[in-house]
Amino acid sequence: MITDAAVIEEPLVEKELDLVRKRVFTIPSYTTLGGKTIKNVRIGYETYGTLNAARDNAILIVHFFSGTSHAAGRYAKKDQEAGYWDAIIGPGKAIDTDKYFVVSSDTLTNVNAFDPQVVTTGPASIDPDTGKPYGMSFPVVTIRDFVHVQKALLDMLGVKHLHAVAGPSMGSMQALEWGTAFPDMVDRVIAVIPAGLEADPYLIGMLSLWCAPIKLDANWNGGNYYGGREPLAGLTQALKLVTLNGRHYGWANTFCARDGIDAGSPLLQGFDQNFAIEDVLSNMCRGRVAGIDANSLLYMARACQLYSLGHQGNPLHGVQNIRAKIMLMPGKSDLLMFPEYARKAADILRTHGKQVDYVELEGEGGHFDGLLAINQAGHALQKFLEC
Amino acid sequence: MITDAAVIEEPLVEKELDLVRKRVFTIPSYTTLGGKTIKNVRIGYETYGTLNAARDNAILIVHFFSGTSHAAGRYAKKDQEAGYWDAIIGPGKAIDTDKYFVVSSDTLTNVNAFDPQVVTTGPASIDPDTGKPYGMSFPVVTIRDFVHVQKALLDMLGVKHLHAVAGPSMGSMQALEWGTAFPDMVDRVIAVIPAGLEADPYLIGMLSLWCAPIKLDANWNGGNYYGGREPLAGLTQALKLVTLNGRHYGWANTFCARDGIDAGSPLLQGFDQNFAIEDVLSNMCRGRVAGIDANSLLYMARACQLYSLGHQGNPLHGVQNIRAKIMLMPGKSDLLMFPEYARKAADILRTHGKQVDYVELEGEGGHFDGLLAINQAGHALQKFLEC
Numbered sequence: 001m002i003t004d005a006a007v008i009e010e011p012l013v014e015k016e017l018d019l020v021r022k023r024v025f026t027i028p029s030y031t032t033l034g035g036k037t038i039k040n041v042r043i044g045y046e047t048y049g050t051l052n053a054a055r056d057n058a059i060l061i062v063h064f065f066s067g068t069s070h071a072a073g074r075y076a077k078k079d080q081e082a083g084y085w086d087a088i089i090g091p092g093k094a095i096d097t098d099k100y101f102v103v104s105s106d107t108l109t110n111v112n113a114f115d116p117q118v119v120t121t122g123p124a125s126i127d128p129d130t131g132k133p134y135g136m137s138f139p140v141v142t143i144r145d146f147v148h149v150q151k152a153l154l155d156m157l158g159v160k161h162l163h164a165v166a167g168p169s170m171g172s173m174q175a176l177e178w179g180t181a182f183p184d185m186v187d188r189v190i191a192v193i194p195a196g197l198e199a200d201p202y203l204i205g206m207l208s209l210w211c212a213p214i215k216l217d218a219n220w221n222g223g224n225y226y227g228g229r230e231p232l233a234g235l236t237q238a239l240k241l242v243t244l245n246g247r248h249y250g251w252a253n254t255f256c257a258r259d260g261i262d263a264g265s266p267l268l269q270g271f272d273q274n275f276a277i278e279d280v281l282s283n284m285c286r287g288r289v290a291g292i293d294a295n296s297l298l299y300m301a302r303a304c305q306l307y308s309l310g311h312q313g314n315p316l317h318g319v320q321n322i323r324a325k326i327m328l329m330p331g332k333s334d335l336l337m338f339p340e341y342a343r344k345a346a347d348i349l350r351t352h353g354k355q356v357d358y359v360e361l362e363g364e365g366g367h368f369d370g371l372l373a374i375n376q377a378g379h380a381l382q383k384f385l386e387c
Numbered sequence: 388m389i390t391d392a393a394v395i396e397e398p399l400v401e402k403e404l405d406l407v408r409k410r411v412f413t414i415p416s417y418t419t420l421g422g423k424t425i426k427n428v429r430i431g432y433e434t435y436g437t438l439n440a441a442r443d444n445a446i447l448i449v450h451f452f453s454g455t456s457h458a459a460g461r462y463a464k465k466d467q468e469a470g471y472w473d474a475i476i477g478p479g480k481a482i483d484t485d486k487y488f489v490v491s492s493d494t495l496t497n498v499n500a501f502d503p504q505v506v507t508t509g510p511a512s513i514d515p516d517t518g519k520p521y522g523m524s525f526p527v528v529t530i531r532d533f534v535h536v537q538k539a540l541l542d543m544l545g546v547k548h549l550h551a552v553a554g555p556s557m558g559s560m561q562a563l564e565w566g567t568a569f570p571d572m573v574d575r576v577i578a579v580i581p582a583g584l585e586a587d588p589y590l591i592g593m594l595s596l597w598c599a600p601i602k603l604d605a606n607w608n609g610g611n612y613y614g615g616r617e618p619l620a621g622l623t624q625a626l627k628l629v630t631l632n633g634r635h636y637g638w639a640n641t642f643c644a645r646d647g648i649d650a651g652s653p654l655l656q657g658f659d660q661n662f663a664i665e666d667v668l669s670n671m672c673r674g675r676v677a678g679i680d681a682n683s684l685l686y687m688a689r690a691c692q693l694y695s696l697g698h699q700g701n702p703l704h705g706v707q708n709i710r711a712k713i714m715l716m717p718g719k720s721d722l723l724m725f726p727e728y729a730r731k732a733a734d735i736l737r738t739h740g741k742q743v744d745y746v747e748l749e750g751e752g753g754h755f756d757g758l759l760a761i762n763q764a765g766h767a768l769q770k771f772l773e774c
Contacts, residue, residue, distance in 0.1 A: 034655035140655050201644050201664035202636035208665050209631060212624040216603040237599040241628075244596060249589035249725065257588050258695065267693060268421035268527050271685070275692055277588035278595050298658070305662055306654060308645065335722065338636065 020046050020073035020083070024119050025105075025153045033148075036139035039128050043149055044106040044119030045069050048089060049097035051158065058159040059095055059385075060150060061085065061104040062167035062174035064371070065300055066111050066242065066292075068118045071104040072097075075117065085168075087375035094378035095385070100163060105153055107146040107174075109138070109299035115291035123223065123295035135295060136223035143173045143307045147181050150174070164385060166190035168370040169337065170300070173199075173307045179326065180309050180318035188384065189322070192329045192377075193361070193370030196341035197319060197348060198308035203337065206245060207301040213237035214294045223295045235294045239285040248333040250364025255280055319352050326354055327384045329377060331361040331369040357384055407433050407460035407470070411506050412492075412540045420535075423526030426515045430536055431493040431506030432456050435476060436484035438545065445546040446482055446772075447537060448472065448491040449554035449561035451758070452687055453498050453629065453679075455505045458491040459484075462504065472555075474762035481765035482772070487550060492540055494533040494561075496525070496686035502678035510610065510682035522682060523610035530560045530694045534568050537561070551772060553577035555757040556724060557687070560586075560694040566713065567696050567705035575771065576709070579716045579764075580748070580757030583728035584706060584735060585695035590724065593632060594688040600624035601681045610682045622681045626672040635720040637751025642667055706739050713741055714771045716764060718748040718756040744771055 027041040046069050051058060061071045063084075072089035074082050088094040089102055109122035123138040154162070162185055165178040172194035179189040195203060214220055217234025225231060244252070256276045258267060266273040274282075309318030326349060330342035339360060346356045359380045363369040414428040433456050438445060448458045450471075459476035461469050475481040476489055496509030510525040541549070549572055552565040559581035566576040582590060601607055604621025612618060631639070643663045645654060653660040661669075696705030713736060717729035726747060733743045746767045750756040 032655075034652075136658065140657060142655070198644055200636055200640050201642045201662070201667075202631070202634075202639035204644060204662045205627075205631045205639060205664040205668055208662070208668075209624070209628050212600055212627070213603055216600055216621055216624060218605045234603055237596070237603060240592075240599070241596050244589070244592050247589075249587055249727070252589035252592060253587050255588045257585055257591060258693065263420060263422050265421075268419075268529070270527060271523065271689065275588070275591045275595070277592040280588075281592055281595075302658065306645065340636070 018073070019075060019077070020048060020070075021075065022046060022069070022117055022119065025156060027149065027152055030149060032139045032145050033142045034140055038121060038139060041108070041121045041149065042119050043108070043121065043153065044117075045153055046071065046073075046083075046104045047157075048072050048102040048104075049100050051101040055158055056161045057099065057163055058101045058103060058154070058161065059163050060154065060165040060178070061089070061102060062146070062150070062165060062171040062178075063104070063107065064167070064169035064171050065304065067171070068110060068112050068115065069104040069106040070117060072102070084371050085374060088378050088381060094381040095166070096382075101159070103154065103157065103159065105150050108141045108149060109296050109303065111293060111296045111300050112291045113293035113296045118291075120296075122293070122299055124226065124293040133226040135226065138295075138299065140302055140306075141299060142303055143170070143177050144181060146174050146303070147177045150178075151182060160185070162186045164188035164190055166192065168192040168374075169195070169367065170304055173304065176309060176322075176326075177307075177318070179322040179324045183321050183323040186324045189324045189326045190329070190381065190384065191326065191342075192374070193331050193334055193337050193367055194328055194342050194345065195304075195307065195337045196345040198310065199305050200341070204305045206336070207305050210238050210241055211298050211301050213241070214298060220294060223298075225294070231294045232289050235289050235292060235297070236282070236285050238294075238297060239288060239292070240281040243281055243284055245336045246367040248335055248364050248366030250333060251366060252277055316348070316352070319348060319354070322349070322354055325357070325384070325387065327357040327359065327381075329359050329361060329370070329380070331363060331365070331367060331373075333364050333369065334367045336367040405460070406462060406464070407435060407457075408462065409433060409456070409504055409506065412543060414536065414539055417536060419526045419532050420529045421527055425508060425526060428495070428508045428536065429506050430495070430508065430540065431504075432540055433458065433460075433470075433491045434544075435459050435489040435491075436487050438488040442545055443548045444486065444550055445488045445490060445541070445548065446550050447541065447552040447565070448476070448489060449533070449537070449552060449558040449565075450491070450494065451554070451556035451558050452691065454558070455497060455499050455502065456491040456493040457504060459489070471758050472761055475765050475768060481768040482553070483769075488546070490541065490544065490546065492537050495528045495536060496683050496690065498680060498683045498687050499678045500680035500683045505678070507683075509680070509686055511613065511680040520613040522613065525682075525686065527689055527693075528686060529690050530557070530564050531568060533561050533690070534564045537565075538569060547572070549573045551575035551577055553579070555579040555761070556582070556754065557691055560691065563696060563709075563713075564694075564705070566711045567708040570708045570710040573711045575714070576711045577714045577716070577768065577771065578729075579761070580718050580721055580724055580754055581715055581729050581732065582691075582694060582724045583732040585697065586692050587728065591692045593723070594692050597625050597628055598685050598688050600628070601685060607681060612681070618681045619676050622676050622679060622684070623669070623672050625681075625684060626675060626679070627668040630668055630671055632723045633754040635722055635751055635753030637720060638753060639664055703735070703739070706735060706741070709736070709741055712744070712771070712774065714744040714746065714768075716746050716748060716757070716767070718750060718752070718754060718760075720751050720756065721754045723754040
């Protein structure tokens with residue numbers, strides 16, 4: 001798939017102590033699963049820890065739908081938030097960077113295309129052939145394409161073998177695809193809050209509904225909005241739906257439902273007054289839209305919808321390929337990628353002779369417990385990495 | 388609340404054997420819980436069976452969010468579909484029309500405002516003061532307002548007592564509100580696939596997201612679209628979300644996920660090709676949009692969001708009022724009004740000394756099992772009605 005030698009765009013500079021930095025990996029030309037060629041693919045990545053002499057201590061971290069390669073650490077000491085899995089990645093933590101060389105990569109069509117800390121190639125990128133952003137002319141990409149680009153990155157870094165590949169949500173899709181795409185290279189697959197072995201019709205439908213508000217926004221304009229007014233109203237509504245689908249009523253019910261609904265209530269007098277949860281969702285999404293590209297969200301949704309370990313007409317082709325030990329870690333309160341998905345996947349994998357560990361995350365936070373409540377999984381992850 | 392005598396608009400005509408017909412009830416003036424006056428309120432209703440001499444055999448049926456008063460029977464012999472609870476309402480059925488006089492009423496702001504078989508007063512109605520449709524100037528209405536209008540209807544019909552009031556989903560809200568609004572009049576409350584004792588923040592948020600696509604459609608135009616282009620694209624997306632939220636992955640997974648995703652797949656070549664579930668949702672909603680008024684959906688969502696048995700600053704005020712026996716009947720696979728909502732409601736009601744029966748509907752159909760799989764509940768309902 002890689003038609004030219006992969007190169008590092010930037011020279012490595014001395015790393016600040018304890019701080020992480022984004023690096024950029026470039027592929028001059030990449031051909032997608034669908035047979036389309038993308039020139040000048042640029043992908044951001046971060047590394048934590050050191051590759052050992054045997055080059056066999058690497059762990060790849062693959063991110064979720066709206067995530068980035070910032071899995072651990074801080075860019076600057078003043079950063080309020082660390083990477084999304086900082087609770088389990090770092091010196092002495094479950095994914096111990098004193099022991100492992102951890103690589104975390106941005107995907108193609110990362111939704112945070114306008115975030116200065118994200119480097120991705122997607123519909124917001126300039127098409128070298130036209131000098132203009134691709135928009136919806138960018139090729140459809142798949143989870144398998146994300147994996148192929150990550151493979152090129154690991155090749156460039158000199159990583160020949162993966163102790164593990166781990167990711168939450170859409171990251172679980174990439175992790176399992178890694179297991180089937182490069183079975184001899186991957187020892188362990190850690191699929192947290194997983195979709196299972198394919199995106200099922202319910203998830204496909206929900207992803208489609210996430211996209212709908214963007215396409216309804218007149219500013220979307222068929223994806224041709226770069227340099228003009230972006231479809232921010234539609235994007236905001238899309239993010240709200242993603243956010244609520246990713247949570248659970250246990251989380252929502254930490255907020256006030258309403259004040260009384262007696263005659264004087266402003267909520268009874270018209271539609272100007274919001275319910276508390278509406279303001280919560282608005283506030284959570286408002287700060288994020290500036291970094292997110294609406295078209296990229298459509299491409300990410302498509303990639304997730306297309307996710308299936310089945311290939312070449314055989315829905316179990318990919319399952320049969322896997323050699324890695326697999327850990328499935330659904331969230332008990334997950335209302336997006338239900339625990340049942342993981343249980344069903346475990347059954348199928350075991351039927352095919354695969355070794356499967358199954359651990360459920362406790363919590364009432366919904367799907368996002370795979371991110372926000374991951375600290376509880378430290379011991380199980382550490383044990384699995386040592387088995 | 389009713390400021391003039393309620394009247395029947397149409398004379399009763401001889402009823403065709405075994406067929407039901409829509410009747411229209413009119414209130415010259417109604418004042419909402421929020422203190423706004425609506426003139427010339429017209430509401431459709433159907434009746435099945437006969438009111439006995441003691442006038443104590445009446446059962447009121449209250450409909451769900453996108454439902455109508457057509458709960459049982461057919462309008463014409465050629466009708467393919469009967470009313471939504473026909474499985475449990477009729478001669479010899481659980482709600483036995485040989486024994487009970489069943490009344491089923493359209494609500495205010497019924498979403499099916501353009502359906503010729505629905506009679507409602509809402510934003511699509513003509514404001515007598517302006518001669519034009521109200522649009523978003525129609526007053527906000529509540530579940531309690533629906534109940535007050537139904538009370539006026541029952542008064543007109545000579546019904547002084549209710550053997551039971553029963554409804555699914557938003558109907559459960561009305562049924563429980565009946566129990567607290569008119570505690571001496573109601574013997575039994577049957578709350579199927581219930582929201583509990585209030586709409587919780589999760590449900591409030593989801594209802595808000597149902598509304599979002601409508602408001603994003605440029606044709607919505609702040610609700611001023613009557614006589615012009617309706618916001619059908621937004622309405623269709625709203626209905627798709629309602630539909631998928633109302634189902635379960637067990638239902639979705641009866642459809643094909645995708646064909647293979649090998650290089651030749653049309654799904655990989657662009658965004659023109661839909662996934663099967665997207666077409667399923669489109670086909671389910673396409674035929675319905677013509678009958679539905681987008682503004683009315685916004686009003687219905689608001690009414691549901693405002694639902695709470697708490698009044699006068701006391702969140703349990705309404706619970707304490709109830710004297711009826713209560714049956715709570717959630718669906719095991721419900722992903723919109725979760726079984727946990729009903730369990731929590733049962734706990735609170737019992738703590739306050741109320742008699743609660745609790746029965747879970749089996750099935751993998753999600754929330755809609757309260758409609759489509761209600762036949763399984765016949766025996767439990769019959770027993771509850773005789774207790």
